[in-house]
Amino acid sequence: MEKLFRYTLAALISTVAGFQFLQVITRYVFETPIMGLEEVAMIPTLWLYILGAVNASREDTQIRANVLEIFLSTERARHILLVVSETCSLVISIWLTSWAWNYFRYALRVDKETPTLYLPTLIYESALFFGLLLMTLYTAWHLLGHLRALLRGGAGLDTPIDHEHPHTSELDEFKVLERSEDKSHG
Amino acid sequence: ATLKISHVRPQGAIIDQEINAFASEVNKATDGDLKIKIYAASALGDYTSVQERISVGAIDMAVQPAAAAADRKMQISSFPYIAGNWEQARKIYGPNGAIYNTMKELYAKQDITMLAAYPVYFGGIALNREAVAAGDPNVAKGIKVRVPGIKSFQLTGDALGYISSPIPFSEAFTAVQTGVVDGVIGSGAEGYYASFRDVTKTYIPINTHFEVWYMIINSETLADMDADDRQALQQAALAFEANRWERAKSDQAAYEQKLADNGATIVRLTDDELEATAQKVRTDVWPQILEDVGADWGQSILDQAAN
Amino acid sequence: MVEIALLAFLVLIFLLSLGVPLPYCFGAGLMVMTLVGDATMKGMMLWGFSQLTNPVLLAIPLFVFAGTIMSVSGIAASLLKFVNVFVGRVRGGLGVVASVSCAIIGAISGSGLTGIAAIGPLLIPEMERKGYPRAYATALIANSSVLGLLIPPSVTMIVFGWVTETSILASFLATLGPGLLIMINFAIVNLVMARKFPLVLDQQIEFGEMMKQAGRNTVHAIPALLMPVIILGGIYGGVMTPTEAAAVAVIYALPVGFMIYKGLTWQSFLESGKESATAVGAILIMILFSLMLSQIFVMEDIPQALVEAIFEITTDKTLLLLLVTLFLFLIGMVVNDITAIILTAPLLMPLMEALGVSPIQFAAIMGVTTAMGGVTPPYASILYLGARIGNVKFTEIIKPAMLLLLFGYLPVVALVLIWPELSEFIPQMMGY
Ligand code: NA
Ligand code: NA
Numbered sequence: 066m067e068k069l070f071r072y073t074l075a076a077l078i079s080t081v082a083g084f085q086f087l088q089v090i091t092r093y094v095f096e097t098p099i100m101g102l103e104e105v106a107m108i109p110t111l112w113l114y115i116l117g118a119v120n121a122s123r124e125d126t127q128i129r130a131n132v133l134e135i136f137l138s139t140e141r142a143r144h145i146l147l148v149v150s151e152t153c154s155l156v157i158s159i160w161l162t163s164w165a166w167n168y169f170r171y172a173l174r175v176d177k178e179t180p181t182l183y184l185p186t187l188i189y190e191s192a193l194f195f196g197l198l199l200m201t202l203y204t205a206w207h208l209l210g211h212l213r214a215l216l217r218g219g220a221g222l223d224t225p226i227d228h229e230h231p232h233t234s235e236l237d238e239f240k241v242l243e244r245s246e247d248k249s250h251g
Numbered sequence: 252a253t254l255k256i257s258h259v260r261p262q263g264a265i266i267d268q269e270i271n272a273f274a275s276e277v278n279k280a281t282d283g284d285l286k287i288k289i290y291a292a293s294a295l296g297d298y299t300s301v302q303e304r305i306s307v308g309a310i311d312m313a314v315q316p317a318a319a320a321a322d323r324k325m326q327i328s329s330f331p332y333i334a335g336n337w338e339q340a341r342k343i344y345g346p347n348g349a350i351y352n353t354m355k356e357l358y359a360k361q362d363i364t365m366l367a368a369y370p371v372y373f374g375g376i377a378l379n380r381e382a383v384a385a386g387d388p389n390v391a392k393g394i395k396v397r398v399p400g401i402k403s404f405q406l407t408g409d410a411l412g413y414i415s416s417p418i419p420f421s422e423a424f425t426a427v428q429t430g431v432v433d434g435v436i437g438s439g440a441e442g443y444y445a446s447f448r449d450v451t452k453t454y455i456p457i458n459t460h461f462e463v464w465y466m467i468i469n470s471e472t473l474a475d476m477d478a479d480d481r482q483a484l485q486q487a488a489l490a491f492e493a494n495r496w497e498r499a500k501s502d503q504a505a506y507e508q509k510l511a512d513n514g515a516t517i518v519r520l521t522d523d524e525l526e527a528t529a530q531k532v533r534t535d536v537w538p539q540i541l542e543d544v545g546a547d548w549g550q551s552i553l554d555q556a557a558n
Numbered sequence: 559m560v561e562i563a564l565l566a567f568l569v570l571i572f573l574l575s576l577g578v579p580l581p582y583c584f585g586a587g588l589m590v591m592t593l594v595g596d597a598t599m600k601g602m603m604l605w606g607f608s609q610l611t612n613p614v615l616l617a618i619p620l621f622v623f624a625g626t627i628m629s630v631s632g633i634a635a636s637l638l639k640f641v642n643v644f645v646g647r648v649r650g651g652l653g654v655v656a657s658v659s660c661a662i663i664g665a666i667s668g669s670g671l672t673g674i675a676a677i678g679p680l681l682i683p684e685m686e687r688k689g690y691p692r693a694y695a696t697a698l699i700a701n702s703s704v705l706g707l708l709i710p711p712s713v714t715m716i717v718f719g720w721v722t723e724t725s726i727l728a729s730f731l732a733t734l735g736p737g738l739l740i741m742i743n744f745a746i747v748n749l750v751m752a753r754k755f756p757l758v759l760d761q762q763i764e765f766g767e768m769m770k771q772a773g774r775n776t777v778h779a780i781p782a783l784l785m786p787v788i789i790l791g792g793i794y795g796g797v798m799t800p801t802e803a804a805a806v807a808v809i810y811a812l813p814v815g816f817m818i819y820k821g822l823t824w825q826s827f828l829e830s831g832k833e834s835a836t837a838v839g840a841i842l843i844m845i846l847f848s849l850m851l852s853q854i855f856v857m858e859d860i861p862q863a864l865v866e867a868i869f870e871i872t873t874d875k876t877l878l879l880l881l882v883t884l885f886l887f888l889i890g891m892v893v894n895d896i897t898a899i900i901l902t903a904p905l906l907m908p909l910m911e912a913l914g915v916s917p918i919q920f921a922a923i924m925g926v927t928t929a930m931g932g933v934t935p936p937y938a939s940i941l942y943l944g945a946r947i948g949n950v951k952f953t954e955i956i957k958p959a960m961l962l963l964l965f966g967y968l969p970v971v972a973l974v975l976i977w978p979e980l981s982e983f984i985p986q987m988m989g990y
Pocket of ligand 1: 667
């Protein structure tokens, strides 16, 4: 799954950059902008956003404010807090997904088209429903994980939380930056 | 009940004043049964999404251009060079005109009732530089103009000898200001004065298209009103429309003057030049868009409009 | 309806402090408005999603991606050597190198994390070797890293321009003046602090030798220094829109990263792409629901009601600006920069208009206060990243970090408030 997301997302963001680059080249260098290019570019762009969000749910790196965590002392307390917050998330996510389903059915019925190439907009409009559905499933999955950890018990739950090296979800998203080691000094 | 109405211009613009007058007229005529709450400056979203939200009943009303996403036939509303002057325009876009009736039918299919057509202006070209052979469509001008992402405008820009560059509206002003493009197609004097006056050095009233907005309402909302209120609302809409036809022509002249006062050069074309331009666009652009909307259907409406 | 909006906001804040992901916090706000109040979700998904089709947003992942590629590829070493040639030999000069290099990185990247990530691993050990306390060095670089959000391009200013319908180019320039001032201020504070440290100085070298080094290091830094020239020159020179410039930055960074600085590998390229996409997905899904909530607020006239309620209390401009800044500072403590803007800009914009604060000055106020959020605990991503990279404990870094914030950063925040020209001068010079 990691590999799938890695390749898909890297391919999408590169494609999107490529389309914009092409737009500049055709307009500025060749002076013949391609009609409808921006409509085609919309497809990978919106899927990039939505699949990026799905991946954030998968990796559990959605943006959060972990304010309460500083007051917690053990892993057990953290898991309990997570069970509470993930349960809230799950309920809200299901509610949002049901409205996205509503929108998906509407888009299916109305069958809209882009203004110059007449591409069916459903190609990217469907992303929202499928994206939210996957996010809901991943939220449920994480909730299950925390419940299982609590039920399993064990010494791991009594491990104190490391307050000296705190983290935020943003940092989990940019692991690649952290790995950038000193290349010239060895 | 309170009806939410959306429009695309800032507070205090002519349309805003006219909708305000309409709203108080409705309020008075229904003894306060119907209140109208105005959302200016696309506060509820761009006209495409507003039209969809009216269709599903999330917003009640709007005065705005027709969005063709759900039905490409609606492009007939912004078809270039159908009307040559204000008299023709009133015949075609005014009450019971060919396009008026067609749009009413098309809206109905989206659960929307068209209450009135609102003539705005004949379109033109605004440039951030001096014009090149403005009256001769056959000269390649080497001038990049921003066109909205709508096929007829892109083709029209090309047919007039410009380099059509599709740039989204949100980036258009900056693009003209920095020189990514040298001008804009797709609006008219009033629209350019509202959004582009600081970057307009030249304005060419070349009548690209006839800009018309529609006062629309969700059909169910209209049907659910009690009969007197509905009657009053429809009456007020007709008055709103009639008033507009009286003012539209002089408003256009006034906005051209405002552009000129703001330092823009107005490049007027002769009747012959306008006719040659219209002819070129009809030959180059019409067949392609007719193909898209259904050639027989489209042609039958153009024929009605021509009579 | 105002009471229900208030309830929605309280529920939002409550869930936020429980650690519920932000998109769902906004979702809960929507639930309150529609289930408790009588607002409708009908057509709301459709509207929200159509907002995401605005190409301006695309600049966010692309600027982040370009910055990440450059950082991962190892340009930092060449930039450091380049800056070091000019100021490295002064007593306390290495600290100046830190803040100037972060500013240059800021002109390449749109994010506040890139500076500490790129510069930190090289400069922290180097500064420690020269006699700076490790925690101080880390805090200095982390604080300077904030410049990534103030020197254009900047993702926070893209988001600000987008939600408030202010020109993005003008918003970019609004924080440039304050950003440069903060850079200078950090340098000065550092020179003062450096007197207390037992610093080891580089041997003085002859002028000729210095020029030779300067030449060599400059040549090696040119591909990196060209990047801001291409981005900003391209935008302000009328070649491309900001979104296109972001794409060009990515396309430019690739060969530079693979072939010139050579730090970029196939794997780190994929990783950078994935992480940039995930970061932007997480931001945009949050933006999506926050927009829906503020759209419902607009439909119910909440922003105007809010302005009226505030004006009931006071109409004093200075006092209100001070309160707004304090409010933004508190918000910045618990959420990150972009979230802070999303949360507050649409609500505060009508107030600023009513107060007669220009959109450009407001952009600068938002820019500097929310950027500061990255180094103010408890939610301090930039500081945390610094602590990890510098391998220092959070409790050690906090004191020097707050000291730098107090003397280096806050004076500029105060200036932004009372001196509109600081933010407006550069935009006006460029015709905004
Ligand atoms: Na930056
Ligand atoms: Na913070």
